[in-house]
Amino acid sequence: MTITSQMAIPLVAALKWLDFLNRKKKLCVGIFGETNVGKSTLANRITYDFTGEKMSIASTVPHETREIQQEYFDLQANGKTLGITLLDMPGISTKVDFREFKQYGLTEEEAMQRAKEATRGVIEAIKAINNIDLALLMVDSTRAPFSQVNITVLGVLEKEDVPTIVVANKIDEKNANPEQVEDAFSDKKTVPISALNGTNMSMLYKTIASS
Ligand SMILES: Nc1nc2c(ncn2[C@@H]2O[C@H](COP(=O)(O)OP(=O)(O)OP(=O)(O)O)[C@@H](O)[C@H]2O)c(=O)[nH]1
Ligand SMILES: [Mg+2]
Numbered sequence: 001m002t003i004t005s006q007m008a009i010p011l012v013a014a015l016k017w018l019d020f021l022n023r024k025k026k027l028c029v030g031i032f033g034e035t036n037v038g039k040s041t042l043a044n045r046i047t048y049d050f051t052g053e054k055m056s057i058a059s060t061v062p063h064e065t066r067e068i069q070q071e072y073f074d075l076q077a078n079g080k081t082l083g084i085t086l087l088d089m090p091g092i093s094t095k096v097d098f099r100e101f102k103q104y105g106l107t108e109e110e111a112m113q114r115a116k117e118a119t120r121g122v123i124e125a126i127k128a129i130n131n132i133d134l135a136l137l138m139v140d141s142t143r144a145p146f147s148q149v150n151i152t153v154l155g156v157l158e159k160e161d162v163p164t165i166v167v168a169n170k171i172d173e174k175n176a177n178p179e180q181v182e183d184a185f186s187d188k189k190t191v192p193i194s195a196l197n198g199t200n201m202s203m204l205y206k207t208i209a210s211s
Pocket of ligand 2: 040056089090
């Protein structure tokens with residue numbers, strides 16, 4: 001069939017409309033929280049679920065992540081596809097003491113270098129709040145939720161009007177108390193998960209997709 005100029009105009013309009021319908025919502029999502037709460041484990045779990053690849057290094061040594069790690073992928077949930085830029089943030093702490101790292105077997109020099117990088121990382125994570133669309137504030141459910149870090153980070157997120165989901169992690173631990181986390185931040189949606197075991201990940205994806 002030959003396409004005449006009279007047919008071409010509605011065809012172009014229809015293609016544009018289809019393109020509009022297919023346009024993905026794009027979201028820049030940052031994972032924030034204290035050190036060792038499981039941010040990198042969560043980042044790895046999410047990217048593994050959607051790409052088959054991990055994006056970060058998780059470890060028992062605090063301040064393992066000292067530079068923002070970034071990955072782009074499509075997240076599918078609630079029948080929607082979202083173009084996600086996921087940022088795994090350096091852990092935030094009120095104090096960085098190089099002597100603490102020596103307990104994990106680092107040499108004096110390595111410990112001092114790590115402390116320097118960790119301090120830069122904390123600043124980088126706080127600054128990044130200005131560039132994200134959605135925050136996952138990750139809390140270790142075995143620790144007291146009302147920490148100085150959690151309250152400060154939430155305060156900055158609220159000041160910048162960043163929608164925030166509280167992620168209560170490590171619910172696989174015997175002494176985990178996700179209800180306490182939920183009560184502490186009752187004005188936010190809280191999703192209890194185990195990033196290590198993958199428990200409740202689909203609940204988290206649905207909450208992200210409906211944010
Ligand atoms: N039991 C349990 N352990 C977890 C869970 N998620 C993470 N961990 C462990 O917690 C430790 C810290 O995990 P990371 O993912 O490196 O934590 P992080 O928040 O990225 O740490 P920093 O980068 O240092 O801020 C590791 O030993 C993980 O295996 C979980 O859901 N349950
Ligand atoms: Mg990390």
